[in-house]
Amino acid sequence: MALNKGRCAWVTSVGLALSMALVGCSGSTEVDSTPTPSTPTPSVSATLTPTPSPAPTPSTASEQAAVDTVVSYLEVLDKLGSDPESDLNELNTVATGQALAQWQHDLMQYRVQGWRKVGRQVPAFVGSTPGSSASQWFVKMCIDISEVDLLDATGTSVKSPDSPSRVLTEFQVDHQLANDTWYVATDEVKETC
Amino acid sequence: MLRRILLLFLGAIVCLTLPVGVAHAEGVSCPQGQYWSRDAAVCVIVVSLPGSQATAQAAPVDVVDQGGSVSACMDHSFGRSEVVPCESEYGWWSTDKFCYVQLADPQPPKTDAVWQGNTEGAIYSCRIGASGVANPFGLFWSASMPAGPAAPVDPAVVAQSIVEQMELRAITIGMVPEDRPGSMGVVGLPLWMWVEAPSEQSFGPMTRSASLGGVTVTATASVSKVLWEMGDGGAVTCTTTGTPFTDGHGGQESPDCGYTYPKQGTFTVRATSYWSVDWTSSSGPSGSIPLQFTQSRIVQIGELQVVRVG
Numbered sequence: 124m125a126l127n128k129g130r131c132a133w134v135t136s137v138g139l140a141l142s143m144a145l146v147g148c149s150g151s152t153e154v155d156s157t158p159t160p161s162t163p164t165p166s167v168s169a170t171l172t173p174t175p176s177p178a179p180t181p182s183t184a185s186e187q188a189a190v191d192t193v194v195s196y197l198e199v200l201d202k203l204g205s206d207p208e209s210d211l212n213e214l215n216t217v218a219t220g221q222a223l224a225q226w227q228h229d230l231m232q233y234r235v236q237g238w239r240k241v242g243r244q245v246p247a248f249v250g251s252t253p254g255s256s257a258s259q260w261f262v263k264m265c266i267d268i269s270e271v272d273l274l275d276a277t278g279t280s281v282k283s284p285d286s287p288s289r290v291l292t293e294f295q296v297d298h299q300l301a302n303d304t305w306y307v308a309t310d311e312v313k314e315t316c
Numbered sequence: 317m318l319r320r321i322l323l324l325f326l327g328a329i330v331c332l333t334l335p336v337g338v339a340h341a342e343g344v345s346c347p348q349g350q351y352w353s354r355d356a357a358v359c360v361i362v363v364s365l366p367g368s369q370a371t372a373q374a375a376p377v378d379v380v381d382q383g384g385s386v387s388a389c390m391d392h393s394f395g396r397s398e399v400v401p402c403e404s405e406y407g408w409w410s411t412d413k414f415c416y417v418q419l420a421d422p423q424p425p426k427t428d429a430v431w432q433g434n435t436e437g438a439i440y441s442c443r444i445g446a447s448g449v450a451n452p453f454g455l456f457w458s459a460s461m462p463a464g465p466a467a468p469v470d471p472a473v474v475a476q477s478i479v480e481q482m483e484l485r486a487i488t489i490g491m492v493p494e495d496r497p498g499s500m501g502v503v504g505l506p507l508w509m510w511v512e513a514p515s516e517q518s519f520g521p522m523t524r525s526a527s528l529g530g531v532t533v534t535a536t537a538s539v540s541k542v543l544w545e546m547g548d549g550g551a552v553t554c555t556t557t558g559t560p561f562t563d564g565h566g567g568q569e570s571p572d573c574g575y576t577y578p579k580q581g582t583f584t585v586r587a588t589s590y591w592s593v594d595w596t597s598s599s600g601p602s603g604s605i606p607l608q609f610t611q612s613r614i615v616q617i618g619e620l621q622v623v624r625v626g
Contacts, residue, residue, distance in 0.1 A: 204355060211453065211454040212429075212430055212454055212455050214454060215429050215430045215432060215454075215455065215456070215457075216429045219432055221362075221363075223456060224363045224412075224413055224456070225351070225362065225363045227363075227413075227415075227442055227454040227456065228363040228393075228413060228414055228415060228442070229353065229355070229360070229363075229394075230454075231415065231442070231443070231444050231453065231454065232393045232394055232444070233355075235444050236393075236394070240355055244354060266354065268354050268355075268357075271354065271355060273355050273356050281356065281394075282355070282356055282357050283356065283357035283358050285357065286357030287343070287344065287357075290344055290352070290354060292354070299432055299433045300433075301432075301433030301434065301435070302432065302433030303433075304432070304433065306432065311351065312344045312351065312352040312354060313344070314343060314344060314345075315343055315344060
C-alpha cells in the first residue's frame, strides 16, 4: 500500500479554535497519574472576591475506578504513540469497543507513516455522570494538549497549528463484570475548555 | 480493466485534492462520521464497529473489475483515502476497521488481556499491510467475524444454518391428569409433569456438523431446563425430562418434577424449554445460540368431597 505522506495537505481550522483555547479549565482538577482521589486546593483571594468553587472529585468507588481508568488510558495512548516499538496490544488493557478500534487504527497509521507523538496529555477531572447501569460512567476531562505534538519522520510537526490548548473530552467507561475490569469504550472531544 | 484503471486514477486524484480523512474543524466539531483527534488536532474518519451505523458512511464505492462489479476497499486515514486490495497476506480488508483482519493464529489463551473477559467469539489481528514497520498491528476480540468484501465464511452464519436444520421444537407435555375429557386433578394431590417421548428434537442432545467455504462448524443442542408455569401463579423448574406417572405411583410425589395445586380451577400450564446450541468451528470462533420453545395445555383441578351415605 503506497503511502501518500505529505501529498494530501492538512486542512486546518481557523482562528476560532485558538481564541476558544484561551478559555481556561475552571472548575477542573488536574488528575495525577497516581490514581488517588484528588482534593480541592485551598485558595486565597486577596480581594475577597468569590473564591473558585471546590474542584470536583469522584465520590464513589466505581466513579473513582472509572476516572482512574481514563487516566491510565491516556497514559497508554501517549506511550504507544511515542514509542513505535511498543506493543499496541497494551490498548486492550484499558480500551474496548469504539475507543479500542479507533486508537488501534490511528496508532497503526502513525507507525506506518513514520509519525511519532511527543509530549503528554494532562487530564483534569471535570465531572462524571452514571450511565444506564451501575457498571457504566460518563467521565468528562479537560485535557491539556498544549505539549502534545505529532512529528513525521523528519521531525516536522504534522499537527494542525490551530490546535486549542485544552479540550473537553467525554469518555464512556464500562465495567466488564467477567474480569472485573474497567475499560474506556468511547472517547469524544466535545469542545474546548 | 480500462475502467478500473480509470477509477483508480480518479481515486488518486481524490486523494490529492480531497483529503477525505481530514476535514475542517470549527473549534473541535467535526462532520458526521469523523472525530477530532487530540494528537493531530484535525478531524479524522471514525473507525466503526462491525454492524454499526457509522459503517455506512465509510461504505466502499463500487468499481468494475474484470469479473464484474465488486465492492472496492477503501483505506481512510490521516489526509488520504485510497483504494486498496480487498485481500492481502494479512487477511481480508475490514470495511469497518480499515485494516486487514484475520483470525489470530494461534489464538491467545482466554486468560490473555485481549479477551477482555469474553469467552466466546475470537481474537483477530488488524494490520494495515506495510512491511518493515515495527508492530504495525493490533489484536482485538470480536463476537462475530469482521465484515469485508473478501471475508471468508462466517462460522456464526453456518451455525445458524445448522440450528435451522435441526428443527428443534417444544416438548410434548406429559402430565397426570391427562389431556382428555373427564380427566381431573385433585387439590392437594401431587401432580406429575414430564417430557412425553423425549427426542433429539424435543430435548436433545443433538450434534450436527456442516462445512462451507472450508470452514467446518459443529453444534450441539441441548435443553438446560424446562420451566413449568402452572397457571395459578406457581412455577417449577425441572432440569430433567421428569418421570412418567403410572398407576402404581398413585398418591406419591414425582421424584424430580411435580406440583401440587392448592386450589381448584381450570388452569393453563405452560412448559418452556430452554435450549443452548453450543458451536465450535475449525477456523477458531465459537459461540452459543440460546433458544426457547413453549407448549401449553389446560388442566382441571377439582376438590375431593367426602359424602357420607346413610
